[in-house]
Amino acid sequence: MFNILFNSGLSIQDKFLMAFAFLFAMVIAFTMHEFSHGMVAYWNGDNTAKSMGRLSLNPLKHLDIMGTLLLLFVGFGWAKPVPINPNNFNKIRKGIFTVSIAGVSMNLILAIANFVLLLIMFAISGAVGVTAGVAMIFYKLFYYFFLYGVTINLTLMAFNLLPIFPLDGFHVVESFTSSTNKFCMFMRRYGSMILFALLIISNLASRFGGIFVYFDIIGLFVGSITGGVESLMFSIAGIILT
Numbered sequence: 295m296f297n298i299l300f301n302s303g304l305s306i307q308d309k310f311l312m313a314f315a316f317l318f319a320m321v322i323a324f325t326m327h328e329f330s331h332g333m334v335a336y337w338n339g340d341n342t343a344k345s346m347g348r349l350s351l352n353p354l355k356h357l358d359i360m361g362t363l364l365l366l367f368v369g370f371g372w373a374k375p376v377p378i379n380p381n382n383f384n385k386i387r388k389g390i391f392t393v394s395i396a397g398v399s400m401n402l403i404l405a406i407a408n409f410v411l412l413l414i415m416f417a418i419s420g421a422v423g424v425t426a427g428v429a430m431i432f433y434k435l436f437y438y439f440f441l442y443g444v445t446i447n448l449t450l451m452a453f454n455l456l457p458i459f460p461l462d463g464f465h466v467v468e469s470f471t472s473s474t475n476k477f478c479m480f481m482r483r484y485g486s487m488i489l490f491a492l493l494i495i496s497n498l499a500s501r502f503g504g505i506f507v508y509f510d511i512i513g514l515f516v517g518s519i520t521g522g523v524e525s526l527m528f529s530i531a532g533i534i535l536t
Contacts, residue, residue: 311435391466495510
């Protein structure tokens with residue numbers, strides 16, 4: 295986000311609108327991601343999140359201070375994971391799988407919803423004609439918000455699909471195998487360290503490029519999925535709006 299603030303090509307007004315839209319879209323994406331985990335866990339028979347006050351749409355319940363600061367300053371971060379006890383699930387494998395895909399599914403839904411709202415805004419502004427004044431300020435604010443709503447949610451979805459502990463993708467794999475599977479045991483032991491190392495490489499690649507690009511697994515994976523879905527969406531938009 296700080297790339298926005300230090301971009302000299304933007305006006306002060308645009309910087310403020312973009313920063314506000316980015317933060318608001320980010321908070322909604324993280325909040326809904328974690329809330330959906332807790333809600334689906336509750337539907338599967340686990341009320342751990344509810345009993346601990348985490349089955350809530352209050353962003354303050356889900357935002358992690360360190361994860362948020364890192365996201366703002368470094369470019370990657372995290373929310374506070376919703377507590378879940380798989381032993382309470384009515385069917386453990388089904389519970390693990392559905393809870394694991396709940397967050398990424400919610401992010402995909404939010405991305406599509408923001409995309410649709412962006413198209414509607416384009417159609418309305420084209421018919422009415424927004425040129426200047428307060429109307430243009432609100433147009434820019436909603437444009438940035440919907441656009442970030444698409445990109446942030448798709449990025450969060452793609453990132454969490456990585457099969458590395460403790461991400462959702464790992465738990466999806468685990469739901470089809472078992473915790474004693476060699477891959478699962480390896481990831482539970484070293485996954486956090488691997489993820490941290492890959493995040494550092496990805497950040498270095500985005501800042502300096504060079505040799506780091508060849509080892510940027512996260513950037514390649516997340517970028518390919520996010521870019522692919524975004525291209526499909528805006529191709530559809532081009533067909534609809536022409």
